[in-house]
Amino acid sequence: MDLNQRQRALNAEIVSVDNDILKLQELKRTLNTELRDVTRELEDLAQRRVIGATTADLHGISRLPKGKTGKGLESNPMRRGEAATVDYFAQFDWSGELKRRMKRVFGFDQFRLCQEGICNASMDGRDCVAVMPTGGGKSLTYQLPALLCSGTTLVISPLIALITDQILHLHEAGIEACMLTGSASKEEQRTILQRLVQNPKANGRISAMDEEGKEIKLVYVTPEKIAKSKTFLSTLQKMANNGTFARIVIDEAHCVSQLGHDFRPDYQKLSILRQLFPHVPILALSATCPPNVLKDLLKILKMDAIVDGKSASAKGTVYFSSPLYRKNLHYKVLPKPASAPAVIQSIVDYIVANHKGHTGIVYCLSKKDAETVATGIQQVSGDQIRTGVYHADIGDGEKERLHKKWRSGEVKVVCATIAFGLGIDKGDVRFVIHHSMSKSLDGFYQESGRAGRDGKDSDCVLFFRGQDVTRLAALVCGEREGKSKLYNMLRFAQNLHECRKIQFAKYFSASSSLSLSAWSTEGSETLSNCEHCDNCTRKPDTIETKDVTLYSWRILKIINTISEEGGRATLGMLADLVRGAGGGVFDGGTGRGKGKGKAKEKKSLDLDQICGGKVEMTKDDVESLLITLLLQDYLKEEYSSTAYTINVYLVAGTQSLRLTRLSEEDVIGGNGHRIHGSFVKKEKGRKSTGTAKAKKTTNAGDFVPPVRKSRVSGSVSKDNEIDSDVSEPSGHGNWPVNNLSRGSREAMQTHAERMPRHRGSAEMPKRKRMDTSEEEGEGVDGDNDLADFIVDDDDDFEVPRDMQGQRDVPESDDDDDSWAFSFTGEANAAPRTGAIRSSKPAPKRQRTSDVQHVDSSDIIELSD
Numbered sequence: 056m057d058l059n060q061r062q063r064a065l066n067a068e069i070v071s072v073d074n075d076i077l078k079l080q081e082l083k084r085t086l087n088t089e090l091r092d093v094t095r096e097l098e099d100l101a102q103r104r105v106i107g108a109t110t111a112d113l114h115g116i117s118r119l120p121k122g123k124t125g126k127g128l129e130s131n132p133m134r135r136g137e138a139a140t141v142d143y144f145a146q147f148d149w150s151g152e153l154k155r156r157m158k159r160v161f162g163f164d165q166f167r168l169c170q171e172g173i174c175n176a177s178m179d180g181r182d183c184v185a186v187m188p189t190g191g192g193k194s195l196t197y198q199l200p201a202l203l204c205s206g207t208t209l210v211i212s213p214l215i216a217l218i219t220d221q222i223l224h225l226h227e228a229g230i231e232a233c234m235l236t237g238s239a240s241k242e243e244q245r246t247i248l249q250r251l252v253q254n255p256k257a258n259g260r261i262s263a264m265d266e267e268g269k270e271i272k273l274v275y276v277t278p279e280k281i282a283k284s285k286t287f288l289s290t291l292q293k294m295a296n297n298g299t300f301a302r303i304v305i306d307e308a309h310c311v312s313q314l315g316h317d318f319r320p321d322y323q324k325l326s327i328l329r330q331l332f333p334h335v336p337i338l339a340l341s342a343t344c345p346p347n348v349l350k351d352l353l354k355i356l357k358m359d360a361i362v363d364g365k366s367a368s369a370k371g372t373v374y375f376s377s378p379l380y381r382k383n384l385h386y387k388v389l390p391k392p393a394s395a396p397a398v399i400q401s402i403v404d405y406i407v408a409n410h411k412g413h414t415g416i417v418y419c420l421s422k423k424d425a426e427t428v429a430t431g432i433q434q435v436s437g438d439q440i441r442t443g444v445y446h447a448d449i450g451d452g453e454k455e456r457l458h459k460k461w462r463s464g465e466v467k468v469v470c471a472t473i474a475f476g477l478g479i480d481k482g483d484v485r486f487v488i489h490h491s492m493s494k495s496l497d498g499f500y501q502e503s504g505r506a507g508r509d510g511k512d513s514d515c516v517l518f519f520r521g522q523d524v525t526r527l528a529a530l531v532c533g534e535r536e537g538k539s540k541l542y543n544m545l546r547f548a549q550n551l552h553e554c555r556k557i558q559f560a561k562y563f564s565a566s567s568s569l570s571l572s573a574w575s576t577e578g579s580e581t582l583s584n585c586e587h588c589d590n591c592t593r594k595p596d597t598i599e600t601k602d603v604t605l606y607s608w609r610i611l612k613i614i615n616t617i618s619e620e621g622g623r624a625t626l627g628m629l630a631d632l633v634r635g636a637g638g639g640v641f642d643g644g645t646g647r648g649k650g651k652g653k654a655k656e657k658k659s660l661d662l663d664q665i666c667g668g669k670v671e672m673t674k675d676d677v678e679s680l681l682i683t684l685l686l687q688d689y690l691k692e693e694y695s696s697t698a699y700t701i702n703v704y705l706v707a708g709t710q711s712l713r714l715t716r717l718s719e720e721d722v723i724g725g726n727g728h729r730i731h732g733s734f735v736k737k738e739k740g741r742k743s744t745g746t747a748k749a750k751k752t753t754n755a756g757d758f759v760p761p762v763r764k765s766r767v768s769g770s771v772s773k774d775n776e777i778d779s780d781v782s783e784p785s786g787h788g789n790w791p792v793n794n795l796s797r798g799s800r801e802a803m804q805t806h807a808e809r810m811p812r813h814r815g816s817a818e819m820p821k822r823k824r825m826d827t828s829e830e831e832g833e834g835v836d837g838d839n840d841l842a843d844f845i846v847d848d849d850d851d852f853e854v855p856r857d858m859q860g861q862r863d864v865p866e867s868d869d870d871d872d873s874w875a876f877s878f879t880g881e882a883n884a885a886p887r888t889g890a891i892r893s894s895k896p897a898p899k900r901q902r903t904s905d906v907q908h909v910d911s912s913d914i915i916e917l918s919d
């Protein structure tokens with residue numbers, strides 16, 4: 056090397072060292088922040104122990120000033136005169152009647168949780184906010200006072216499905232209730248409005264009428280009615296003027312706040328209610344209402360600061376909350392197989408083994424998933440498990456029919472997006488399965504909480520695979536706090552040790568400042584393990600915790616090499632590349648040329664040279680390790696968006712330098728920072744529920760999920776959208792029935808015929824869409840003939856076999872379905888000196904430039 060070359064090399068090295076110094080400084084800052092957080096947490100803990108903070112303190116509920124009297128004191132003989140505040144759990148004049156009416160109309164002997172307090176505060180004309188768990192019995196808290204008080208209670212509810220359900224129950228109980236929604240005819244609506252203003256003027260707190268009277272006790276609307284109907288507002292005005300507007304109830308009140316996980320813009324317009332009807336009490340109900348949401352909610356609805364329901368001062372919004380822990384729910388995370396058919400098989404195996412004949416819900420991420428899973432479960436179970444499908448695009452008539460069949464038990468399992476279930480009152484749901492993680496732990500808690508509303512033992516099962524994070528990361532990347540919420544969900548799914556109840560408790564106490572006691576069993580203040588979730592009941596020897604520093608170090612070295620070569624890797628690709636699968640081929644940078652015609656170089660990694668060898672773990676375990684590294688900031692996501700897709704890749708994260716700055720000898724010698732990971736031990740020869748292999752043949756009756764090629768084609772399938780919106784009132788009124796008795800291919804074709812057709816990108820609607828790993832490459836097992844069974848979303852066209860990439864079966868160290876897309880059919884160029892070999896892609900495969908990846912599963916397109 057001449058002197059000039061040496062000078063250039065030294066300069067380059069110094070620049071690289073400078074870069075490393077910058078990164079190390081950043082790392083130091085992160086470590087300092089972490090240290091500060093840990094120290095603060097330790098101090099907080101110590102302080103809490105000293106002070107013995109009460110639930111109320113942690114809730115931020117103000118202690119009440121002495122010497123003031125609440126309205127209820129007049130009617131509370133026990134407290135009249137000397138008490139400063141009202142205990143709404145005490146006895147009131149109306150207490151006897153409240154209980155009698157509860158028994159007579161609803162058939163309940165006892166109040167649950169804080170129901171009685173809420174009823175009392177409502178009867179007392181107070182503004183209230185009540186947070187009770189899903190299925191806790193919030194409806195009774197306004198329906199019972201509505202019966203006892205004169206006038207009409209207005210209930211604002213997010214979904215027509217929920218309203219329909221409530222009206223059905225109320226009519227069954229003989230209560231005069233109606234709804235003013237798009238599903239009622241103009242004539243019906245006019246009659247209802249007339250009846251509302253003709254209600255006899257109220258003349259006392261307790262209605263003179265008996266429950267057979269014709270006064271409308273409850274009228275249900277969606278928030279859109281308040282926002283859009285002047286006629287309705289003027290009717291409410293008349294009711295308020297003649298004293299028959301008894302109360303405003305806002306169900307699912309967290310929807311008011313942008314910080315709530317179900318934010319609904321129309322809910323914000325409810326702020327007008329307090330302006331127009333300052334004297335009508337408001338009752339806001341929710342199952343999840345963290346302090347930031349609560350603060351927002353009070354502000355938007357123009358309600359006063361909260362006061363505790365056990366000692367409420369005369370002024371303020373009376374606040375009630377109940378323990379969130381439901382001991383009849385048994386949580387479990389099961390490993391999700393790599394291929395779509397195997398996931399279906401696992402779900403069927405699980406249901407048949409644990410819930411034969413039971414009612415359940417399977418939550419899916421996209422509309423397409425919901426349909427595929429519904430069809431799959433019914434077919435794989437040989438019609439033993441009758442399924443229905445629910446998502447935002449299902450027509451009202453179909454929804455109505457599904458509702459009836461679901462209630463009657465004809466349909467046992469509803470496969471649905473999150474559009475299903477908000478407020479659906481079916482007590483005997485014995486299991487809720489999540490086919491994919493939710494976007495947040497709040498959402499997961501809410502959705503899984505739809506099991507066991509009757510209080511009986513029920514299962515909440517999450518099928519989890521690290522790769523799912525790719526779809527979800529793309530989905531939440533534009534959302535406020537989306538990533539941190541997703542990571543919390545991921546931490547929960549990945550955790551193989553800690554009791555699920557404790558995890559929920561910690562999460563909600565941190566994210567919501569809820570007292571940990573909100574998770575204690577009723578009647579007990581101690582936060583103990585539930586003793587019935589998967590982590591509590593798991594045999595210790597089924598988990599292996601080991602030092603994975605060397606493999607982590609290798610992964611980071613490999614990802615750095617890929618980045619340096621201008622390449623990118625998704626989680627799925629990386630899991631293959633680090634194991635040496637598919638010849639280690641990836642798309643490198645272009646280097647030469649610009650514009651559309653530029654060709655990406657195919658490069659392959661020499662793992663021995665880069666990091667001394669491959670990561671010798673199963674694909675499942677590597678994915679799990681990648682998630683561990685992601686959660687600890689050794690890796691981070693990098694997003695790349697086009698007009699229709701958001702691709703999520705993994706790159707080195709801030710913490711990565713902690714490892715990569717070490718030499719291989721240090722890592723092997725156990726020096727420096729260490730990383731540990733826990734993995735589920737695979738039992739040899741045991742066909743577990745989570746790893747069952749699906750049938751792959753295509754004989755009539757066997758289930759073959761559609762293998763989509765839409766990304767290659769650029770076509771968009773409407774039903775592949777994620778149901779991110781659970782609102783759409785007019786579209787959610789009712790329920791569908793999935794036609795499930797057909798053979799799989801027939802079903803696919805029929806399904807395909809229903810799909811909107813979009814040919815080519817010119818016709819692509821401006822909507823985002825999501826592809827799924829299961830439906831793409833990994834949805835097919837090794838011996839399946841890919842070309843034979845490709846069913847496009849819209850059956851528009853076939854992609855010639857040579858456009859689909861060859862399938863490389865890696866030298867497998869496990870029996871999973873891991874494989875890689877690569878284009879190594881062309882002879883690679885002779886290896887360069889160094890770790891990277893490159894080759895030009897074959898001309899005939901150039902159209903596959905859309906399919907850039909080793910793993911074709913990670914392209915995500917979202918719904919608008």
Ligand SMILES: Nc1ncnc2c1ncn2[C@@H]1O[C@H](COP(=O)(O)OP(=O)(O)OP(=O)(O)O)[C@@H](O)[C@H]1O
Nearest residue numbers: 163165166167189190191192193194195478480482
């Ligand atoms: N005091 C009670 N005793 C027995 N059962 C009750 C009582 N109160 C309510 N329930 C029953 O509990 C179930 C759930 O009630 P409800 O629908 O009001 O729950 P919720 O809190 O509104 O749930 P979600 O948040 O899912 O809408 C219903 O089947 C209801 O009949």
